[in-house]
Amino acid sequence: MAAVTRGSFIVFRRLLSQQYRCRCFRPQCVSSGRSVQTLAFTRDRTQRRFAWRTLHTNTVNYGPVVQFKLSDIGEGIMEVTVKEWYVKEGDKVSQFDSICEVQSDKASVTITSRYDGVIRKLYYEVDATAQVGMPLVDIETESKVIQEEDVVETPAMDQEEHTHQEIKGHKTQATPAVRRLAMENNIKLSEVVATGKDGRILKEDILNFLSKQTGAILPPAPMQHIQTPPPIPVAIKPAPAMPKPMFTGKDVTEPLKGFHKAMVKTMTAALKIPHFGYCDEVDLSRLVRVRKDLQPVTQAQGVKLSYMPFFIKAASLGLLHFPSLNASLDDACQNITYKASHNIGLAMDTSQGLLVPNVKNVQMLSVLEIALELNRLQTLGAAGQLGTADLTGGTFTLSNIGSIGGTYAKPVILPPEVAIGALGKIQILPRFDASGQVTAAHIMKVSWSADHRIIDGATMCRFSNLWREYLETPEQMLLHLK
Amino acid sequence: TTPLLSSLSYPSLKSCLVAVRKGVLIFQSKSTDIHQNLALEDWIESNVDLTNRRLFLLWRSRAAVVIGRHQNPWAECNQEAMRNAGVPLARRRSGGGTVYHDIGNLNLTFFSCRKLYDRQRNLKAVTDALRRARPELDVRATERLDIVLDGKYKISGSASRLSRGASYHHCTLLHSADGSALRSVLRPQSLVSTATPPPVLSPDDPIFDTSFPKLLNAVSFCFSPEFGVSSPLAVLDPSDESLFPGIGRIASELRSWEWTFGKTPKFTVQTEINLSDDLTLERTTAQLHIEVKNGLVSSIDVTFQHQWLPQRLIHELCGVLTGERFCPHRAAAAVSALIRSERDEAQRRLHDLSTLLLTLWGEFTENLQRE
Numbered sequence A: 001m002a003a004v005t006r007g008s009f010i011v012f013r014r015l016l017s018q019q020y021r022c023r024c025f026r027p028q029c030v031s032s033g034r035s036v037q038t039l040a041f042t043r044d045r046t047q048r049r050f051a052w053r054t055l056h057t058n059t060v061n062y063g064p065v066v067q068f069k070l071s072d073i074g075e076g077i078m079e080v081t082v083k084e085w086y087v088k089e090g091d092k093v094s095q096f097d098s099i100c101e102v103q104s105d106k107a108s109v110t111i112t113s114r115y116d117g118v119i120r121k122l123y124y125e126v127d128a129t130a131q132v133g134m135p136l137v138d139i140e141t142e143s144k145v146i147q148e149e150d151v152v153e154t155p156a157m158d159q160e161e162h163t164h165q166e167i168k169g170h171k172t173q174a175t176p177a178v179r180r181l182a183m184e185n186n187i188k189l190s191e192v193v194a195t196g197k198d199g200r201i202l203k204e205d206i207l208n209f210l211s212k213q214t215g216a217i218l219p220p221a222p223m224q225h226i227q228t229p230p231p232i233p234v235a236i237k238p239a240p241a242m243p244k245p246m247f248t249g250k251d252v253t254e255p256l257k258g259f260h261k262a263m264v265k266t267m268t269a270a271l272k273i274p275h276f277g278y279c280d281e282v283d284l285s286r287l288v289r290v291r292k293d294l295q296p297v298t299q300a301q302g303v304k305l306s307y308m309p310f311f312i313k314a315a316s317l318g319l320l321h322f323p324s325l326n327a328s329l330d331d332a333c334q335n336i337t338y339k340a341s342h343n344i345g346l347a348m349d350t351s352q353g354l355l356v357p358n359v360k361n362v363q364m365l366s367v368l369e370i371a372l373e374l375n376r377l378q379t380l381g382a383a384g385q386l387g388t389a390d391l392t393g394g395t396f397t398l399s400n401i402g403s404i405g406g407t408y409a410k411p412v413i414l415p416p417e418v419a420i421g422a423l424g425k426i427q428i429l430p431r432f433d434a435s436g437q438v439t440a441a442h443i444m445k446v447s448w449s450a451d452h453r454i455i456d457g458a459t460m461c462r463f464s465n466l467w468r469e470y471l472e473t474p475e476q477m478l479l480h481l482k
Numbered sequence B: 001t002t003p004l005l006s007s008l009s010y011p012s013l014k015s016c017l018v019a020v021r022k023g024v025l026i027f028q029s030k031s032t033d034i035h036q037n038l039a040l041e042d043w044i045e046s047n048v049d050l051t052n053r054r055l056f057l058l059w060r061s062r063a064a065v066v067i068g069r070h071q072n073p074w075a076e077c078n079q080e081a082m083r084n085a086g087v088p089l090a091r092r093r094s095g096g097g098t099v100y101h102d103i104g105n106l107n108l109t110f111f112s113c114r115k116l117y118d119r120q121r122n123l124k125a126v127t128d129a130l131r132r133a134r135p136e137l138d139v140r141a142t143e144r145l146d147i148v149l150d151g152k153y154k155i156s157g158s159a160s161r162l163s164r165g166a167s168y169h170h171c172t173l174l175h176s177a178d179g180s181a182l183r184s185v186l187r188p189q190s191l192v193s194t195a196t197p198p199p200v201l202s203p204d205d206p207i208f209d210t211s212f213p214k215l216l217n218a219v220s221f222c223f224s225p226e227f228g229v230s231s232p233l234a235v236l237d238p239s240d241e242s243l244f245p246g247i248g249r250i251a252s253e254l255r256s257w258e259w260t261f262g263k264t265p266k267f268t269v270q271t272e273i274n275l276s277d278d279l280t281l282e283r284t285t286a287q288l289h290i291e292v293k294n295g296l297v298s299s300i301d302v303t304f305q306h307q308w309l310p311q312r313l314i315h316e317l318c319g320v321l322t323g324e325r326f327c328p329h330r331a332a333a334a335v336s337a338l339i340r341s342e343r344d345e346a347q348r349r350l351h352d353l354s355t356l357l358l359t360l361w362g363e364f365t366e367n368l369q370r371e
Helices: A002-015 A019-023 A176-184 A203-212 A260-270 A285-300 A308-321 A365-384 A458-471 B013-020 B034-047 B079-085 B121-132 B181-187 B210-221 B222-229 B247-255 B311-321 B328-340 B346-360
Strands: A065-069 A079-085 A100-102 A108-112 A117-122 A129-131 A135-139 A165-168 A170-174 A275-283 A326-328 A336-338 A344-350 A353-355 A396-399 A417-434 A438-451 B022-030 B054-061 B062-068 B089-092 B099-101 B105-113 B139-140 B145-148 B153-156 B157-162 B166-174 B234-236 B267-276 B282-294 B294-306 B367-371
Touching: A019 A135, A019 B157, A100 A135, A170 A176, A176 A203, A260 A353, A275 A458, A285 A438, A285 A458, A308 A344, A308 A365, A308 A396, A308 A458, A344 A365, A353 B328, A417 B145, A438 A458, A458 B022, B022 B034, B034 B054, B034 B062, B034 B105, B034 B166, B034 B247, B089 B247, B099 B105, B105 B139, B121 B145, B121 B157, B153 B247, B267 B346, B294 B311, B311 B328, B311 B346, B328 B346
Parallel strands: A108 B157, A344 A396, A396 A417, B022 B054, B022 B234, B062 B089
Antiparallel strands: A065 A135, A079 A100, A079 A129, A100 A108, A117 A135, A165 A170, A275 A438, A326 A336, A344 A353, A417 A438, B054 B105, B062 B099, B105 B166, B139 B145, B145 B153, B153 B166, B157 B166, B267 B282, B267 B367, B282 B294
16 A cells, blocks of 8 residues: 555656646745746635746836637537636736636636736626637736737746846846836845845835835845945944834724624623622532433433533522522513523534523423433534524523633623523632531532512522532432422 | 455556556545545646646545536535435536435546547547446447436436646446435436436446446546556545645635535525414515525515514514525524514514524525526
């Protein structure tokens, strides 16, 4: 097997064109002294990755507008359907950039540009029929090239010649636009510090050179030799050794959409509710042991048992005694509705954002059934496949932010509910036990928020104490089994 | 080891080089991952110099649905059925129609430079090879570039891609099929893609009891009479980044939502929906008009016959759905958040409307209009 792979490897190395091998297998050798093709990468992902740019020595004059005609597809096909444009009017294109995608009789064809220039006119809309031999786009070219068709390309192995401006025996690389800028400002390219790849001179370098022309010492360039010593003024501090990095990042603005847009509305409504907070800590040492004992049993049934099913069931048992926490207040604040079902929501961090699916009718479910349901919701959530049924109808919410991190929090109530709890991470901390000895305890912090219009502090506190009791002594839950 | 690998004769390095000098290389992909194999085709097209060479690639894939470059995935296949069956969707770079790939479907790709692009010749080589392996079979290539068995069963479809310098033509070859799986995920019209459609073979037909390795050998040697050289088969591993630099990135791009769904040409959905309120027993109908561009909802309009919901709520609903992916789950998340803020009748009706809308998302067949 290994022999074949090596064999195939060597075959492939011979197959690949010269330039590709130079580029990929010996990247360290590239320097401005060698004649290397500059490789232009464009933004378009379907574009062939190795578009080769040919540089011209001509002075840059915008040339004539050329009609670029649709060339022969082969097999005698006379017309094609334009399926996608990669450019629009006014876009700058380079030779070999993709212009459009056309389809004909099960063949998908990428049409590439013959020249550098600017697109001036598109002759067809998407889904229109284009004729072979008729104009496809108008390109205002940068040079005096007159050829009009996208000729079928035979990969040229002999395009080794490059046009570099040779100044004092050194080859410098710069695009035509940069050369023009230098020429207009009477700048010698050899004197400019190149910060581009492979010692290429960029527009920023020309601008930097211009701004420094009044006096500062030019910093020594790594790949160039400066022939004339620059003037040294008396009182100015020498510039730093490295050229200043230019930050070219741009702000990106995009409209809010979908879920995030809807959340703006929900959260605005949520903060109209007068919240009050109540925090406590829970000693989960016994629960940790119980869960450890139960895990093999649940695993045998293919169910993953975390702490959440216990937290959820304990909350439901608590809500039986404090139904006002499982209620809803109407818009006019006239009536309070005590919900019969305990649909306990679980805040879930998904790829789309924070979604809150809920487990329906927890009052009727056992801890194992809750665990099963949680598994189902977690799988759907991870795949981004939660549906409306799972995401609506919640009456009470628990947010396990501790699974990511944190201790205390200040959760926001999700309307139309009236209470929410945020669970911190479980930490092992020293605590005094009943006999006054320091022991390692599994401590989790909980932060509750409730609607102060209908819930008072005492109610929240008593609910929290009851919930805590069920978790600190899990055997108490046995007393309430039905 | 799978029968695929064990039956191959591993070529010696020398014979590989002989093949190179004479200009034809025959390779087989080790992978059965649809995206990796499509990425391999893409990589070969971009990186191999085909001036004086032909390259022939064979691959198979585990169950997957592959749509053509410019097709609409929602129109071609049932996304939910595919999700439930665990069948992935891939969009290839070449044109043509939808195909269901599984281990019973062999893919043959003929790479050449554009000047030598000739699909009929490629298909002739395949039919000749099949006849040599099983002389009694009536296999013929049609004008539509299909291969039919006994004049009525379509066992192969073609698609191709042309770019600057390179071209490839690939075709499938059905040698054993799971018809039921195929029927459950593809929409009816995808199975019949031409005016006078030949039906796809049913799984009960004993088409080829040629074993797969024998078939593979027969097909791989189909180059000899037609293209003048006989080359042994070499196996490629498309997950090997050192052999194919950059292939991982191509495969990721092919797996991405932006490529698979985002490249769908613009389409419109126009339909009428019926709504009823279970509490008040009122009924109404609504006209739904949705435009989808690049896989995102570019506009949505719901016009009711009677006063059903407050106008600002309809406006908000359309607002949260616009600009989002044409995906029922994304829409469900957005709509659920909106439902929270409503009460009573408005909430009930909004909930029903949303549920109805989301079942329609991706379920359009009769109502689909391509622009």
